[in-house]
Amino acid sequence: MANLTRLHAHEMSRLLRAGEVTSRALTEAHLDAAERQNRALNAWLVIDRTNALVMADAADARIAEGRRAGAAALAALHPLCGVPVALKDLVSIEGGQATAGSKILKGYIAPFDSTVTARLREAGAVILGKTNMDEFAMGSSTEHSAYGPTSNPWALDRVPGGSSGGSAAAVAAYHTPLSIGTDTGGSIRQPASLCGIVGLKPTYGRVSRYGIVAFASSLDQIGPFARDVRDAALLLHAVSGRDERDATSAPMPVPAELLSLPAGDDEAAAYLKGRRIALPKEYFVEGMEPGVAARVREALAAMQAAGATVEEVSLPHTHYGLATYYIIAPAECSSNLARYDGVKYGYFDRSSGEYIADYLRTRGGGFGPEVKRRIMLGTYALSAGYYDAYYLKAQKVRTLIKQDFDAVWAAGFDAICAPTSPTVAFPMGARIEDPVAMYLSDACTLPVNMAGLPGVSIPAGLSDGLPAGLQIIGAPWSELSMLRLARAYEAITARAAWRDLEPAELKLTDDPTTPSPIERKERLRSAPAPGSGPRA
Amino acid sequence: MANLSRADVEHVAHLARLGLTEEELARLEGQLNHILDQYAVLATLDTEHIPPTAQTIELANILREDVAQPSLSVEAALSNAPERSGDHFVVPAILGGEGGA
Numbered sequence A: 001m002a003n004l005t006r007l008h009a010h011e012m013s014r015l016l017r018a019g020e021v022t023s024r025a026l027t028e029a030h031l032d033a034a035e036r037q038n039r040a041l042n043a044w045l046v047i048d049r050t051n052a053l054v055m056a057d058a059a060d061a062r063i064a065e066g067r068r069a070g071a072a073a074l075a076a077l078h079p080l081c082g083v084p085v086a087l088k089d090l091v092s093i094e095g096g097q098a099t100a101g102s103k104i105l106k107g108y109i110a111p112f113d114s115t116v117t118a119r120l121r122e123a124g125a126v127i128l129g130k131t132n133m134d135e136f137a138m139g140s141s142t143e144h145s146a147y148g149p150t151s152n153p154w155a156l157d158r159v160p161g162g163s164s165g166g167s168a169a170a171v172a173a174y175h176t177p178l179s180i181g182t183d184t185g186g187s188i189r190q191p192a193s194l195c196g197i198v199g200l201k202p203t204y205g206r207v208s209r210y211g212i213v214a215f216a217s218s219l220d221q222i223g224p225f226a227r228d229v230r231d232a233a234l235l236l237h238a239v240s241g242r243d244e245r246d247a248t249s250a251p252m253p254v255p256a257e258l259l260s261l262p263a264g265d266d267e268a269a270a271y272l273k274g275r276r277i278a279l280p281k282e283y284f285v286e287g288m289e290p291g292v293a294a295r296v297r298e299a300l301a302a303m304q305a306a307g308a309t310v311e312e313v314s315l316p317h318t319h320y321g322l323a324t325y326y327i328i329a330p331a332e333c334s335s336n337l338a339r340y341d342g343v344k345y346g347y348f349d350r351s352s353g354e355y356i357a358d359y360l361r362t363r364g365g366g367f368g369p370e371v372k373r374r375i376m377l378g379t380y381a382l383s384a385g386y387y388d389a390y391y392l393k394a395q396k397v398r399t400l401i402k403q404d405f406d407a408v409w410a411a412g413f414d415a416i417c418a419p420t421s422p423t424v425a426f427p428m429g430a431r432i433e434d435p436v437a438m439y440l441s442d443a444c445t446l447p448v449n450m451a452g453l454p455g456v457s458i459p460a461g462l463s464d465g466l467p468a469g470l471q472i473i474g475a476p477w478s479e480l481s482m483l484r485l486a487r488a489y490e491a492i493t494a495r496a497a498w499r500d501l502e503p504a505e506l507k508l509t510d511d512p513t514t515p516s517p518i519e520r521k522e523r524l525r526s527a528p529a530p531g532s533g534p535r536a
Numbered sequence B: 001m002a003n004l005s006r007a008d009v010e011h012v013a014h015l016a017r018l019g020l021t022e023e024e025l026a027r028l029e030g031q032l033n034h035i036l037d038q039y040a041v042l043a044t045l046d047t048e049h050i051p052p053t054a055q056t057i058e059l060a061n062i063l064r065e066d067v068a069q070p071s072l073s074v075e076a077a078l079s080n081a082p083e084r085s086g087d088h089f090v091v092p093a094i095l096g097g098e099g100g101a
Helices: A009-017 A023-041 A049-069 A071-076 A115-123 A165-172 A189-195 A229-239 A256-260 A265-272 A290-305 A318-339 A355-366 A369-382 A388-410 A435-442 A446-450 A479-492 A517-526 B006-015 B022-044 B074-078
Strands: A044-047 A084-088 A126-131 A178-183 A198-201 A221-226 A276-280 A309-313 A415-419 A455-463 A466-473
Touching: A009 A023, A009 A049, A009 A229, A023 A044, A023 A049, A023 A084, A023 A126, A023 A165, A044 A165, A049 A071, A049 A126, A084 A115, A084 A165, A115 A126, A115 A229, A126 A165, A165 A178, A165 A189, A165 A221, A178 A198, A178 A229, A189 A198, A189 A455, A189 A466, A198 A229, A198 A479, A221 A229, A229 A256, A229 A455, A229 A479, A256 A479, A265 A479, A276 A290, A290 A309, A290 A415, A290 A455, A290 A466, A290 A479, A318 A369, A318 A388, A318 A435, A318 A446, A318 B022, A369 A388, A369 B006, A369 B022, A388 A446, A388 B022, A415 A479, A435 B022, A455 A479, A466 A479, B006 B022
Parallel strands: A084 A126, A084 A178, A276 A309, A276 A415
Antiparallel strands: A044 A126, A178 A221, A198 A221, A198 A455, A415 A466, A455 A466
């Protein structure tokens, strides 16, 4: 059979059931690619061949049993049975590491499965390993990982976005058809955009957060990365739903139709007829690259030509989103990260023998610079005398931001379309010394988290040879219609030349002389930065 | 303009139990002031009559049957402890004197 790593999950699913491929063969092909190319990408923190093959063999046995028992038994298996998937390294898997990209969790071994992990096991998915990320999911470039940065397979000197950069790069590099990320202010959608793949942040409460290392608990959601919309829908289906272990997971039914998005392009495209799409003028922010804005406007023109109507709307409080988010998220993080005290698990420094001094050393030595910055911001915003001016004020503005979106849904729109990231992938090092420039990466994604809405980024072509993403934002619990719209866009652009392109520098990762991301980072630090503009 | 002094930064670091180096304190003083300047835009909005939003999906009274469920074993819970004594975590002494309070 042709290269197994180029298959989509839904194709693997069909071939597995038809007996034309085994999960072991699929798993080995992906492990081989990941092991060969990870030195040059650093997308993976763990590639777990031993356990992956155990899961693959178990899936093959389930499929064989299903085939013996008849068509109904085979159909009862989840489509992801036997399909490889990667987990961001903040998702707990019993007996495995969960560093959250931090030194403070180095050596920690999770004693239990997250609900997401348990649901993937139940579905029969094959977990290949754990992916790199910004420390505690704080960052937009994966440069804030304590385990070195990840390279973007489209341009190895550039970042894959973040914080779920390893999960995005691994899918873009064909090391896995699917991966799990988390999105607190854009950490799934922005790296999906920068790596040219699909990344979905569900409605807050759609996916249980039990067993996921917490960052900002009123904003965090878990979601899928995939190389097409149908695959993203399969993974979303597998992990969604009410969980008694997370009181914020909502008792909302998970639509079975997520498993049967239209395969045919004509049927998929027909969904666009009569849809009303809102285009928020405020999302074409200052500093947006013209090429990115052009791809988004072209995408909307194509949807219009296929029967949708597109109307400009105003989300007037968008401008306040960044400041609001960078009060609320750090405040929640400073509270959540208070648990890292060196007593129960993780890194500790007891060298002084004095309680407070050891506490300070443990946290000072265990956390990296961005996490410290956010803990400081959050602690300050919650401290006596500043609570009303910062935290309470931000919560009130959060209400206004949510009301902006409510008004769009009340006006009868089916979805909001916008850019995902104002720019294509930027060079390593370009924003690392300027936190505010880094935070601007999320200007178009973080209002969606503050309103608790679902959003998906899908590839919309290239700008200067690098991927640009289209963001589709839906009303609460509208993942199914949001994905139908995304699938329709995919269908009407199925023949676009850019869809056939593989990441431009992926081939270089096979070359053992290609520098690792850590070597690139060192080199870029000693040489003058190439600037943050698009490539010539 | 935000005006967080070096002493303020040190105070917040202590509240957060973060041991920071001289270099880190100096860098954070500049960066935090720069970030706080970005917050100033919020003061231009009148929010006097706007209720705060703490969470977006408004679930309330999430209850389950009061039936014991399996939970982590003592061994599993202690498996990552830097230091244990029998079935307990060893915590630093926070009260003075031999033998504790």
